[in-house]
Amino acid sequence: MASPAEKMNLPPLPPGGGFLIAPVGSERIRTADDFTDDQRAFLKTAEKFAVERVLANAERIEHKDFPLLRRLLREAGELGLLGLDVPEAYGGLAQDETSSMLVTEAMAKNGSWSVTFGAQAGIGTLPIVYFGSEAQKQRYLPRLVSGELVSAYALSEASSGSDALGARTKAVLSPDGKQWVLNGSKQWITNAGFADLFIVFAKIDGEGFSAFIVEKGAPGFTVGPEEHKMGIRGSSTCALVFEDATIPFENLLGEPGKGHRVAFNILNIGRLKLGVACVAGCRNAIQLAVQYGKDRKAFGQAITAFGLIREKLAHMVALVYAGEAMSYRTTGLIDDRIALSSAKRGSLEHDKDVIAAIEEYNIEASILKVWGSEALSQVADEALQIHGGYGFVEEYAIERVYRDNRVNRIFEGTNEINRMLIPGTMLKRAAKGQFPLLELARSVGQAIARGELPRIGPGPLAREKRMAELNKYLMVHALQTAVDTFGPALSDRQEVLGALADIAIEAYAVDSAVARALQSARAGAVDPVAEACVKLYALESHERAYARAKKAIRATVVDPSACRGHLSTLRELFDEGPADVTALREIIVARTLESV
Amino acid sequence: MALKILVTAKRVEDPESKIRVKPDGSGIVTEGVNYKLNPFDEIAIEEALRLKEKHGGEIVVASIGGDRSMTEIRAALAMGADRGLLVKHEGPMDPAVVSAILAKLVEREKPDLIVLGKQAIDGDQNQTGQYLAELLGLGQATFASKVESLESEAEQKRQPGLLLSADGKKLTVLREVDGGVESLELSLPAVVTTDLRLNKPRFASLPGIMKAKKKEVKEIPAKDLGVDLAPRVLVKKLSEPPRRKGGVKVADVDELWGKLHGEAKVL
Ligand SMILES: Cc1cc2nc3c(=O)[nH]c(=O)nc-3n(C[C@H](O)[C@H](O)[C@H](O)COP(=O)(O)OP(=O)(O)OC[C@H]3O[C@@H](n4cnc5c(N)ncnc54)[C@H](O)[C@@H]3O)c2cc1C
Numbered sequence A: 001m002a003s004p005a006e007k008m009n010l011p012p013l014p015p016g017g018g019f020l021i022a023p024v025g026s027e028r029i030r031t032a033d034d035f036t037d038d039q040r041a042f043l044k045t046a047e048k049f050a051v052e053r054v055l056a057n058a059e060r061i062e063h064k065d066f067p068l069l070r071r072l073l074r075e076a077g078e079l080g081l082l083g084l085d086v087p088e089a090y091g092g093l094a095q096d097e098t099s100s101m102l103v104t105e106a107m108a109k110n111g112s113w114s115v116t117f118g119a120q121a122g123i124g125t126l127p128i129v130y131f132g133s134e135a136q137k138q139r140y141l142p143r144l145v146s147g148e149l150v151s152a153y154a155l156s157e158a159s160s161g162s163d164a165l166g167a168r169t170k171a172v173l174s175p176d177g178k179q180w181v182l183n184g185s186k187q188w189i190t191n192a193g194f195a196d197l198f199i200v201f202a203k204i205d206g207e208g209f210s211a212f213i214v215e216k217g218a219p220g221f222t223v224g225p226e227e228h229k230m231g232i233r234g235s236s237t238c239a240l241v242f243e244d245a246t247i248p249f250e251n252l253l254g255e256p257g258k259g260h261r262v263a264f265n266i267l268n269i270g271r272l273k274l275g276v277a278c279v280a281g282c283r284n285a286i287q288l289a290v291q292y293g294k295d296r297k298a299f300g301q302a303i304t305a306f307g308l309i310r311e312k313l314a315h316m317v318a319l320v321y322a323g324e325a326m327s328y329r330t331t332g333l334i335d336d337r338i339a340l341s342s343a344k345r346g347s348l349e350h351d352k353d354v355i356a357a358i359e360e361y362n363i364e365a366s367i368l369k370v371w372g373s374e375a376l377s378q379v380a381d382e383a384l385q386i387h388g389g390y391g392f393v394e395e396y397a398i399e400r401v402y403r404d405n406r407v408n409r410i411f412e413g414t415n416e417i418n419r420m421l422i423p424g425t426m427l428k429r430a431a432k433g434q435f436p437l438l439e440l441a442r443s444v445g446q447a448i449a450r451g452e453l454p455r456i457g458p459g460p461l462a463r464e465k466r467m468a469e470l471n472k473y474l475m476v477h478a479l480q481t482a483v484d485t486f487g488p489a490l491s492d493r494q495e496v497l498g499a500l501a502d503i504a505i506e507a508y509a510v511d512s513a514v515a516r517a518l519q520s521a522r523a524g525a526v527d528p529v530a531e532a533c534v535k536l537y538a539l540e541s542h543e544r545a546y547a548r549a550k551k552a553i554r555a556t557v558v559d560p561s562a563c564r565g566h567l568s569t570l571r572e573l574f575d576e577g578p579a580d581v582t583a584l585r586e587i588i589v590a591r592t593l594e595s596v
Numbered sequence B: 001m002a003l004k005i006l007v008t009a010k011r012v013e014d015p016e017s018k019i020r021v022k023p024d025g026s027g028i029v030t031e032g033v034n035y036k037l038n039p040f041d042e043i044a045i046e047e048a049l050r051l052k053e054k055h056g057g058e059i060v061v062a063s064i065g066g067d068r069s070m071t072e073i074r075a076a077l078a079m080g081a082d083r084g085l086l087v088k089h090e091g092p093m094d095p096a097v098v099s100a101i102l103a104k105l106v107e108r109e110k111p112d113l114i115v116l117g118k119q120a121i122d123g124d125q126n127q128t129g130q131y132l133a134e135l136l137g138l139g140q141a142t143f144a145s146k147v148e149s150l151e152s153e154a155e156q157k158r159q160p161g162l163l164l165s166a167d168g169k170k171l172t173v174l175r176e177v178d179g180g181v182e183s184l185e186l187s188l189p190a191v192v193t194t195d196l197r198l199n200k201p202r203f204a205s206l207p208g209i210m211k212a213k214k215k216e217v218k219e220i221p222a223k224d225l226g227v228d229l230a231p232r233v234l235v236k237k238l239s240e241p242p243r244r245k246g247g248v249k250v251a252d253v254d255e256l257w258g259k260l261h262g263e264a265k266v267l
Helices: A037-062 A066-078 A097-107 A111-123 A126-131 A134-145 A259-295 A307-339 A348-360 A362-386 A388-392 A397-409 A415-431 A437-450 A462-492 A494-520 A528-556 A560-572 A581-595 B039-055 B067-079 B095-109 B128-136 B206-212 B253-263
Strands: A151-154 A170-173 A179-190 A197-204 A208-215 A221-226 A237-248 B003-008 B011-013 B035-037 B057-065 B083-088 B113-117 B139-145 B170-177 B180-187 B190-194 B217-221
Touching (some): A066 A111, A097 A111, A097 A259, A097 A307, A111 A126, A111 A179, A126 A134, A151 A179, A208 A259, A259 A362, A259 A397, A259 A581, A307 A362, A362 A388, A462 A494, A462 A528, A528 A581, B003 B039, B003 B095, B035 B067, B039 B113, B057 B067, B067 B206, B067 B217, B095 B113, B095 B128, B113 B128, B128 B190, B180 B190
Parallel strands (some): B057 B083, B083 B217
Antiparallel strands (some): A179 A237, A221 A237, B170 B180
16 A cells, blocks of 8 residues: 555655664755745744834743733734644644744744743643643644733642652642542642643652642642743743642543653653754844944944854854754644645644654754754853843843743753653664664665765765764764664763764754755755855864763773774764855845845 | 625735845845735725624635735635635736726726725835725725724724714714814715724634635636726836934034034024
């Protein structure tokens, strides 16, 4: 039987992690050029809302004006911004992942709002969309989509954050079988201070990890005081306490004992959205930096005339180029995979296909989460630096951007946890025969042994294509060496896994950036700024990948002479340029200064 | 009293994008420029929507331009207008041509009311509404505004600033004039142009955007309307305003006087 892809004459989709396998630029990736008219119009409305309603109220939001936040959620609901991922039968818009991402990006203009919005429209609503019963969907979704109800997602506990399955909150069925009795507490719950609805994870009889819907006012359920946070101060974060709290039996969400499916699948989506939002955050920070830098005079000239400032700007813009390439590529892959589903939109089968599509690309989601939050850390930091002393005071927006971003490396799975997941998932899939790591390792090994390494070919970005391929070689070589050395014990070698994750991240970033630029070429010529961004980013990234590969090898191969052998192999897998970075910088900065 | 209202939706350069004049002065550099619905037209559409919400009726939105102007018609439809008319015309236009085309549309559609932005933010001409009323022999009220602030409760409730009489035959329009507010009463049909403080336009909702795709938009080649499409006014040359020179600090009044009198020759 022909697969749906064959029936529709579509090329088969690459698997999760497929960027390591396919040669750079060999598959069409989705980019901003592919947005539909609707998506562009959605983005316009979302950005207008973010600027005129959210940014215009940034001060009030920062000072925890929760009635205002609720009103803004309501307004967002009226505009349809809360319902992109919700089926039409429950008042939603049933749009694809790319549309949902674009709205998420627009909301990222303010950190507190972005997190409030994400807790509502993302992690607070999606568990019911994908795992709720028909009655639960009807009862809650229309009012979540309208913003009438506010929701929160309560997984973390004081003693278990990363180790989410180690939750201690317990649920016991009442003797008459009509109610669940919850005991325990939750920690760091976004929106808790004013939410009506809580997705709470607890273990039935202390064992079967499960999800429940708890409504505000449930007997025995209380919300703690607000935390005093470093950033996203305008968002609500509180603990939840359950003391013999009772909720109706039918408020179990999904199957008993299958709460991990709810928790992890929702986290996969959350990570992707967070990564994409961070890339948008980078764009906003750059805009603040350029606006400030153009006006600020020092030594008789605008500070944007100074080489070190220009270097920062070029670096930041190049990061965004790669980040966008990864964002839209990933959401596009998910959408294309969902489009293969033959089930009816909104049906249970379709939901399963959606979940499976998102899960398929969870390596990419983790990459985006780590890369995005760390890119924003750099960009926010440098954008603040460009402000000098003014960046250190609250009067300037960049100060808040800097504080607000810090949490992005902590929640939705810390960056350490996400780093472990990247090679971890690859290895797990390889063991199940779902990812051809062995074949890949063999072909890379042979190529190295025969000296048949990627060469500089014809056409634009030739060296960067080579660097993109070499990043993958570095990854595969280091990974295979680690597997050969440690076997299953590799899972305990976190420094090695972390370094491998970093190489994989660089591999995806450069592969995506090069593919995006090549694809956007008109009449064989790549836009000079895109070309400069890719060249600059590829160079930095490839150097990092090389450094991490050396780190992984040193931590793997302890015998000095064997280690030296591996290191000299790595040297062959490294292309050190040349590149006229000053000229590249100037191409980027000229356009950046002109366009802001 | 249901009202049929014709509104306009011009595609204009987004002032947020960088506008540069071509070296030969023949126009502006369009590369990298974003476009949007003329903000004054947006106010006109909002006002029409409010009138419809209060009195019922139909809103027809018209734009004149190339295929791309469809985006602005769709934007108006996404806000809630009912159907669109795209008059296809490439090339230069002036208010005389635009109003002649609009007059033909009015003859076809026979609306009770025509609401336009007082001007488009590209050419800032502020003439089309006036020409149109004259061509049609209708009463006109330009610069429609209102007394309540844009933060007022009436505005929050999206009440129209244009007031329809109980019999539906007359419209009261407030307009800002030097030193006060003038109140005009017009017999319908009539032409109204909108000023900035008439209302705060709503955002196009996402469901609205999706519905807009299914609404009817009729394309009409301009040449089929039988009007003279030759502009009476030709733009000969565009030039950028002189760059502002950096200021200087003066030490005392004498030096200031010297500069104003001697160098700038303004005193
Ligand atoms: C503002 C804010 C809002 C939040 N909102 C929510 C929410 O709405 N819902 C919700 O459920 N949670 C929420 N959280 C909680 C957040 O998800 C957790 O803080 C996060 O998962 C980390 O857990 P933890 O704080 O217990 O840190 P820990 O798990 O104790 O981690 C401490 C450090 O150890 C590292 N570490 C832990 N385990 C490992 C490991 N196996 N390998 C390597 N390193 C490891 C971590 O990376 C981290 O650096 C929020 C947190 C904050 C700060």
